[in-house]
Each structure stands twice: as structure tokens, then as C-alpha cells.
Amino acid sequence: MLTHVRECSRRLGKVSAFLLTLILLSLCNSSARSQAPAQDAAAQNAALERGRKQFEQSCGFCHGPDATGGRGPDLIRSPLVAHDVKGDLIGDIIRRGRPDKGMPPLPAMTDEQVTDIAWFLHARAAEALESSSVPKSYPVEKLLTGNPEAGKTYFYAMGGCKDCHSPTGDLAGISAKYSPIELEARMLYPGHRKEGPHTTAVVTLPSGEQFKGPLVHADDFVVGLRNASGWYRSFPRDRVKVELQDPLAAHRELLDKLTQAEVHDLFAYLQSLK
């Protein structure tokens, strides 16, 4: 899959955030009309649950209780299900069966039951689509495979984490601040999200005059910083000496060295800092 899926999913994220805001705003409104989305969602969930039970009972024996196939085909990958809208295609198949393929007919299936099964199948297909992202609510139990004591040892010895961090200082209660999956990512590289400058630039002019402050921009040609009074200053790089002090350099070096076991041990230790 190409790089820009991330862009797209971010965009989708924005769209869904926008929709969510709309829904929330409409929920705040006391008019009867505004309660429709919540009612719809509840009704859909109920249909989904009925569909799940109905499917397990009537179809799961061949197609698997989760519809991923068994003696019968995987219905999440089924072109017919992909084209179905609210049961308009699958109803016929369910009621008539596919005698040529050994699928028995279920003629007594009502329209409501077919629609419920359709809800369930489409929800399963949506789950497959959504499997290309890790939910923020990813369960901590899955991440806690390491040894916190070994993590603590790594923190104080080999990792050199203690040179910049302290479990009673900046890391106190760290596991309460972030979701487990967010904490694991931040533990490895905290600079991923744009949270303001972390690099300090020291620019020395040929005259010996020096400017020091948070880095704003640096490329091959320009360096820009905020000076002591908070004003932006930029310099052509070929005429000044530039030193960039980046505390995250230590994290980048660790990325190269960490074993999978060390990652999980260290995470188990940080997760214990409640």
C-alpha cells in the first residue's frame, strides 16, 4: 500500500471528527429531530446483534460463526456480499440456497432476519477494512509481554535513560497520561508529534557574535531560530557556523540498538509508573 494511505486516513479521521462534532452538537440540541442519530445507532447495534445470533445459528455451521468461512466460503471476501445493500442480494440466496454447491435453502427466513444478517456481514466487512489501523484503545494486556524489572535495569544501565529522565520527575505517573499504545510509541520516539521545538540552535557569526534559541527551521541553506527576546532570526548557512543540540538524538541512537525484548521490558517498566 502506498505512502499516502496515511494522509488519506488522517483526512478520513478529520472527516469523521467533523461528523462526530456534528452529531455531538445535534445531541446537545434538545429538539426531537436531533436525537435521531443516537436512536439510529442504537437500532443498528440491536440489528447487528440480532444478525450475529441469527448468522451463528443458521449459517455459522458452514460459513464459520465469524463469517470467515469453513466448509462454505468466506463471506467477508464474497463479491455478492460486497454488492449487497440491506439484504437485497443475500436474501434470495439464503431462501433459495445453492443446491449446486451444497447450500441448503432456508425459505422461512423473514425479511427482518435477512436484513439483520446483512447488518452483521457488512459490519464484519467493515472490521476487515478497519484492520489497517491500530485502535487507540488497543488492550494493554497485549503489550505487557516484557519484564518490568529487566526494563528498570535497562533504564538505569544500558539504555542510559536516566541521563535525561526520572521515574519520580518527568515520568511520574506517565502511564496515566497516555494510552498504552501511545506510551509505547512515545517511549521509543517522543518527537513524532509536533509539540513545539525540541532542538536548540547555536549560530555563530564570522564576527564571533552568537545567537542561541529554539530552532524554527533548518535545511541545507537556511537556519532560523527564536532569539532570547523571542524574535525570529534567520541566517544563510554558508556564512555562519551552526550547532544543533537535539536531545532526541539519544532516542534515535537507541532505535538502532534496542532488541524487541528490551522494547517490551522497558514498556512494562514505564507502564508500571502509575
Added chain:
Amino acid sequence: MLSHFSRITGRSRDCCGRFESSAGQPGLIAQSNDGRRLSSRANRRICFSHRCNLRPSFVALRTRFTVLLLLLALRLLTPFAAAQGLDPAALLKPATDTWPTYNGDYSGRRFSTLDQINSTNIASLTLAWAFPVHIAPIKSTPLEVGGILYFTTPDNVWAVDARFGRQIWHYNRPSEGDHIGHRGLGMYKNWLYFTTPDAHMVSLDAQDGTVRWIVELADPKLGYFATMAPLVVRDHVIVGVSGDVTDVRGFLESLDPETGAIQWRWYTEPDPGQPGSETWPKDSDAILHGGGMTWMTGTYDPELNLLYWGTGNPNPVLAGEGRPGDNLYTCSIVALNPDTGKLVWFFQPSPHDVHDWDAVETPVLFDANFNGKPRKLLAQASRNSFFFVLDRTNGQHLVTAPFIDQTWASGVDPRGRPIPKPDAAPSPDGALVEPSSDGGTNWMAPSFDPQTGLFYVNARRIFSIFYLTATGKAEGWGGRDRNLWANSTLRALDYRTGKVVWNHELGDGGTIAGILTTAGHLLFTADNSGNLLAVDPATGKTLWHLNMGGHLVASPMTYRIDGRQYLIIPVQDILYAFALPEHLAAGTQTHVPKRLFRRSSTSVPALAPRSKVEAALR
């Protein structure tokens, strides 16, 4: 046929044959009357448009213009005898002053023999024109044929005057499907071939953008879409498909350029029982849902009559448990016969991939010495961070070497394939791996410069944690990685060893800028800070830069018209044309400047006598 097509697509056609979106009923797309999905072959709906009635005066003008062009063409002895269309026979010769295919020529090396803009005068490079599209980032490489540029974004095609940057026509066809990006067009005679987010192929008249026909390539409801620029090989229009969010079967196919009918289809996964199927589990539907999309445009060797294509990752993407084996021919470089679609040989850069590291990056073709012998070579800088060189006559493996840091492979097996470390596979508790799923490189164009003998790639150091989230039978991705940190670098590789000859840092972030090299001893690309760069391809030293205030998210291209060389670089959603100022362009020699004088002199080379034809055209 026409009305039926209009009905099933929910669109109506105006007098110019363009489709306007009406209250669309996408649920009806590609369904037959009984509402059932038909087989893909039976399901093709073909639409032939009526040509517009051109005004008589315009016809007369056009006729006169055509006669003039024919006369000029005869004097120039160019292969474009038929006005401004593209004779497919012309593609068999390397591009000189035009850019008639996605990569400029069949080799995929993205090296132009033009040298008017060169290392001695690059400081004088100036903006010739700009063309904003205001719709989406331009990720396509324009074609340049007969003084017209043709380029795309998803759902959109533009024809733009290559001299002056004025729009000639714009085609828009709103569609469902993934609008991730679009790479460009293929051209055959007067016809353009455009793939769409809903996995259709549109054939347009290059003169006015009217639709000739539209066929469905694959069912968008199953998750297929299309982004690539078709490759025209004689009377074959070779086209691939995209989409790995669902578990569908990848394929490459050849269409009749006149009718859109399928000439052949090659599936990435062999049919059960065929050679290669032993690399998939038996008694499972895995092989028929195994992915392997053909995202990018391949290359072609006319002498060997072999088509080279990179294939995408297997599905489910990160969950490999349900598909034990190498999973041929996913993540592979395949050589196919373009007339039959039969596989001739293959090489697999990432057997049993579980990291989304497709091998669709351009398989670049060049002839060069290897171990003292002249060889026909194929090189790919693959998304898994390894550089591969093969003998393209038979697929014999010659070189495997990482072109950037990686942490996932422990070595290389006797067949030249990297050996994955078991603990680098995605896991429920997360596996720290370099590169991320975005890869050590990606779709952006690499380049091979025959003057330096170096292969160039924009590479990333990019770390990520890969989570396997699937429980039970995996469907779709079954997991995902989270990017941690990335920076990028432009690298020159020695094709004989894969060793890095020079390195030019591009800054933090993952670059998607492509590369162009030219006979003017220049390499064009961009850094991650919005600077366009021209660097010395021998050393990597910057010779020119310009802050464009946005990113190059495509690959640069170049052409020459009326004796003036243009350099096209899209930045975000604006197409920029650079050239030398007219007085300098008029005075430059047409042969390669001596490298010896490159640094010592900044003066413009002496005025060379221009050909009479060029003078007449000016």
C-alpha cells in the same frame, strides 16, 4: 450500448462526450439486470462516444496546420509523421526531446539526453510558466507529445500547452473508489489511456479530451481501484490495478488500444495447481485472495521483447499465518511476454512479505559491464530497503545490498533474497522495525545516469512498530505499524556492488520526491524543506536550489520545443515549467558541455549555429 452504459453508471454525457455526474447510483455500477455481479470479462461495458462536429473554419485551419506540421516533420525526419499523435513505433527508440511515456522511455532510467540546461548555466534557470490545478496534489508525470503536456490527478486529466502553460482541455469524471493519487497516462496514436479510482480505463481523444470508450478493469466494490499510468507497447495497452485494504487478487492485463478488449490477463497469483501455487497453502482460499497489486508502470526491452513489472505485497497484509510459503508472485519482479502475458522469469525481493513492502518500484533497465562483461541489466531499489541487480535476459541474480539502514534481515540467501529475522515480523505486542511499511523507498522515481554509471534513489531511514491485531482468520490488513521517526537522503549507488558512492541528506521526514538526471550533468529532485534541488550527479553537491514553499510529490521531467529545453516540476498542486531565459536558450550548444570547464567557467558556451528548422520554428 451507450444508453445501457449511461444507465449503469448513473451518468449522462454532454455533447463533447464528457461524463457529468448526476444523482449517481454507485450501488448499481457493474451489476447486471438481475442485480448479480457478473464475471469480470462478461462485465465489461464499453462506451463509444460520438465525435464533436468541428466548425468548418476550424477544420480548414487545422488542415493547414497539419500540412505545415507534416512539412516540418519531414524536414526534421521525426517519427511523428501523423500530426501531433504518437506513433507507437516511436516508443521503440529512446526519448530525445519528448516525454511520451510515464518514465520518458521504456528503460525507466529517467535520464534525458537534453543538455541545454546544464551544470554551467543552471544558475540562470528561470520560471517559464506555472499551471495551478487547485484540485489535488499532482503526483503524475506529464507526457509531452507534439507540444502538449498531458497529466492527471485522480478523476482529472489536463492537456496543457507545453510552451506557454495554457490549458487546452480538462476532463473530469467523478468516481467512487480510493483517490490516493494518480501517476499519469499512456498514449497510442491520438488516444490517451486514463485509469480511474473506480478501476475503469477511459480512452480519450488527445485533441479535445472527448471520451472514446470506458471499460471496467476490476470491480471497485471489492476494493479495487487504479492509479497507474498505462504502458503502451506496440498495439498493447498494459494496465495494472491497485488496492490492498481488501483481500483481492492482483493482475496485469493488456487491452486492445482501439476497443479496450482484453488481449490477455496475468494474475499475480498463479491458478491453483500451476507452477508457483506450491508457495501457497493448499485447501485454502488464500491464493485466490492473495493481493499482489500492480500499482506502478513497468518497463520494456524491445530487443528481448520482455515486459518487466513489479508486483505488490500479499494479503492479508501484515498477517502471514494464513498464507505460509513464499507467496509467489507477490513482492516480485516479473518478466512477461507482452504479446501473450506469459511469465518468462521472476525474482522475489520479499518472499512471504508481512510488512507491506511491495516490489512495485521501477525496474530500471540499462546495459553496462558487470564483472568485465557487457550485460543487459535490471536494477530495482526496493521498498524493503534492498537494492537488486539482475540479468534481465533470464532473471539471474547478480547483486543484493541494502541501500539504507534496515533492521529486518539477517543476511542474504543463495538466491539473492534477504533473510528475514523471525522477531521482525509484526506481533501483538509490537515489533520495532526499520523500515516502516512506508518503506526504505516507495513509488517515487529512481534514475540511472549512463554518464556517471550511477543509480540514484531517494531513500528513508524510517522506524516503526508493527502490530499484529488480527485474531482468528485475518482479513484485510490484520494489523498496522506506527511510524516513529524518519529522515531522508538522496543516494548514488554503484550498480556493480550496491555500495553508496555519495549521500545527500534531504532532512527529517519521509521523502516522496522523484529523480530526473540529464545529459547536462544534472540531477533534479527536492529536499524535505520545500527546496527544489539540482545536484551534480557525480558528487551529490548542490548546484542550484529554490524554495518553492511546498513539496515535490511527483517526479520531474523534461522536453525540448523550438530549441528550448523545459523542466517540469510539480509542487503540490501547481505544475511549474523552468527554462533558461530565451536569449540564453537560443545561444546554447546542443552537444554535451565539457565537464572540465564546468566549474572553472560560469559563462555561457559560445553561440552555436542553430539548424534552419529550429530557426524557422522560432
